[in-house]
Amino acid sequence: MSDPVTPIKNVDSVDKTTRKRRGKPKGRVVDSTAREEISALIADMPLQRDLLIEYLHRIQDKFKHIHSRHIVALADIMKLAPVEVYEVATFYHHFDVIKDDESPPPELTVRVCDSISCELANCEALISMLQEKHGEDVRIQRVPCVGRCAAAPVAVVDQNPVEFATVESVQKCIDNDQRKCPLPENTVYYQDYVADGGYQIFRQIASGERSAESVIETLEHAGLRGLGGAGFPAGRKWRIVSGYEGPRLLAVNIDEGEPGTFKDRYYLERDPHRTLEGCLVAMQVVGIDECYLYVRDEYPHIIEIFQRCLDELRSALGDDCPVFHLRRGAGAYICGEESAMIESIEGKRGLPRQRPPYIAEVGLFGLPTLEHNCETLHWVRDILEQGAEWFAGHGRRERTGLRSFSVSGRVKKPGVHLAPAGISVRELIDEYCGGMLDGHQFYGYFPGGASGGILPESLGDLPLDFGTLEEYGCFIGSAAVIILSDQDSAKSTALNAMKFFAHESCGQCTPCRVGAEKAAGLMQIGKKWDRELLDDLTDVMRDASICGLGQAAPNPMQCVFKYFPNELED
Numbered sequence: 001m002s003d004p005v006t007p008i009k010n011v012d013s014v015d016k017t018t019r020k021r022r023g024k025p026k027g028r029v030v031d032s033t034a035r036e037e038i039s040a041l042i043a044d045m046p047l048q049r050d051l052l053i054e055y056l057h058r059i060q061d062k063f064k065h066i067h068s069r070h071i072v073a074l075a076d077i078m079k080l081a082p083v084e085v086y087e088v089a090t091f092y093h094h095f096d097v098i099k100d101d102e103s104p105p106p107e108l109t110v111r112v113c114d115s116i117s118c119e120l121a122n123c124e125a126l127i128s129m130l131q132e133k134h135g136e137d138v139r140i141q142r143v144p145c146v147g148r149c150a151a152a153p154v155a156v157v158d159q160n161p162v163e164f165a166t167v168e169s170v171q172k173c174i175d176n177d178q179r180k181c182p183l184p185e186n187t188v189y190y191q192d193y194v195a196d197g198g199y200q201i202f203r204q205i206a207s208g209e210r211s212a213e214s215v216i217e218t219l220e221h222a223g224l225r226g227l228g229g230a231g232f233p234a235g236r237k238w239r240i241v242s243g244y245e246g247p248r249l250l251a252v253n254i255d256e257g258e259p260g261t262f263k264d265r266y267y268l269e270r271d272p273h274r275t276l277e278g279c280l281v282a283m284q285v286v287g288i289d290e291c292y293l294y295v296r297d298e299y300p301h302i303i304e305i306f307q308r309c310l311d312e313l314r315s316a317l318g319d320d321c322p323v324f325h326l327r328r329g330a331g332a333y334i335c336g337e338e339s340a341m342i343e344s345i346e347g348k349r350g351l352p353r354q355r356p357p358y359i360a361e362v363g364l365f366g367l368p369t370l371e372h373n374c375e376t377l378h379w380v381r382d383i384l385e386q387g388a389e390w391f392a393g394h395g396r397r398e399r400t401g402l403r404s405f406s407v408s409g410r411v412k413k414p415g416v417h418l419a420p421a422g423i424s425v426r427e428l429i430d431e432y433c434g435g436m437l438d439g440h441q442f443y444g445y446f447p448g449g450a451s452g453g454i455l456p457e458s459l460g461d462l463p464l465d466f467g468t469l470e471e472y473g474c475f476i477g478s479a480a481v482i483i484l485s486d487q488d489s490a491k492s493t494a495l496n497a498m499k500f501f502a503h504e505s506c507g508q509c510t511p512c513r514v515g516a517e518k519a520a521g522l523m524q525i526g527k528k529w530d531r532e533l534l535d536d537l538t539d540v541m542r543d544a545s546i547c548g549l550g551q552a553a554p555n556p557m558q559c560v561f562k563y564f565p566n567e568l569e570d
Helices: 016-022 032-041 049-063 068-078 082-089 116-120 123-134 167-175 190-195 200-207 212-222 234-242 263-270 272-286 300-320 338-345 374-378 380-386 388-392 425-432 490-504 510-523 531-544 548-552 555-563
Strands: 109-113 139-143 155-157 160-162 249-254 290-295 323-328 369-373 402-409 415-420 442-446 480-485
Touching: 032 049, 032 068, 049 068, 049 082, 049 323, 068 082, 109 123, 116 123, 116 402, 116 480, 116 490, 123 139, 123 167, 155 167, 160 167, 190 272, 190 300, 200 272, 200 380, 212 234, 212 272, 212 380, 212 388, 234 272, 234 369, 249 272, 249 338, 249 374, 263 272, 263 300, 263 374, 263 402, 263 415, 272 290, 272 300, 272 369, 272 374, 272 380, 290 300, 290 338, 300 323, 338 369, 369 374, 374 380, 380 388, 402 425, 415 425, 425 442, 425 480, 442 490, 480 490, 490 510, 490 548, 490 555, 510 531, 510 548, 531 548, 531 555
Parallel strands: 109 139, 249 290, 249 369, 290 323, 402 480
Antiparallel strands: 109 155, 155 160, 402 415, 442 480
């Protein structure tokens, strides 16, 4: 026998208290005070969906955290669901999202880099001593590469980087309330840049003295390539993007988060207008009206330099100056990937896009987009002034062009070294870096940052350039060279790299998200790694990851198996 059916109550008989409760709005109630605070913080900014990350920066900078009530208030102002704001805020490492029942972090945070170069410089001891000294009054936070590898170990007191950091030097910054990154003293600004011939190339193109076709041909003959890591020919990219129907956009990638890389910061601290002239030339030739400069949050001084330079440029060009947008990253290595960067510029989580379509056709805001690394644009003026043969005339071992090597590790003169493409790492050490540190013997090297793999000293004569290292399981990428000595362990540095990738995976695809974490865990178990299992993880990550992060993450680990097997012996 079936259960008796409960009759539906007459609507009029429903308890009025119940009816009233059902009429309450769902979700979080907007806190009026929080709404007023957010409104005041962003009052000078237009209300746009793509500015969400910029609004979150305002909140983080003001309160040193982002409370859930501020997320709800911001969502209400932007007419978004709170979850849309929450998922963006929690994606980026530099936003401290606090729930109602949680205490905010200490007012001051000291970030200490624990990536490869800083690990070689004993950052672990620095972290331990700082944690012991400060307890709960200052938050000591280990972070991935902050782009100052030549001065390892590095700590950042709020926004002030402390190079060659010690407990004493960090404490001095805290005691003296030195929390802002100082501006460099040798930056070339507009007046001096123009006095040295700056912007003449741009004016020649704008006036028609130089044709767009001649510019593209010069870049093609020079062999200028994308210097952020992919190495795609710059002239060909300009030609491709110009072939799509406008409007078109330019996106400049200054989010150099690859451990070991700091060349973009080096050039922008010294000669920012050279990069901006490269932007103007590209915009004039390709037919672009707006440019987006995406700068990593670890470079607050670069953002300040750009703000001054853009003001100078607008003042000089007036109505002829195209539109520049300056956007600030928020601590996410994945945003160095071009499509993830575009998602971030749009105010979203930095999740790489599936391709095709490629961003040259469907990029920023769905428009054809020319994406370039900062250094690629830096060379445009020099090549057009001095000719394609000048640039292509540099090189060794049948390679052509110049490469800016970010060198760190066990050498006497770490830093950015401009050298011919095709130079070997042994030559780079001896001719540009002053040799190895006293008491250290050359043992191995990362030719292209954490993702570029590890090669032994016996392969120290290979030409460093695009396409020369792939057969050895490595690549040059952004030319971030980290030198290891006989006092270092390739196994340890490979583990450091894998931990980095596990931390920085965007989480979008399972092979990368789970694979990097599992690999890092397995690499910490015992002295001898489980090769069969790690090889299986490698195959899955390389074959099924959406972007280069997951595909390249196993490179250092596999290089240890191939070139440093002695470190895995029982």
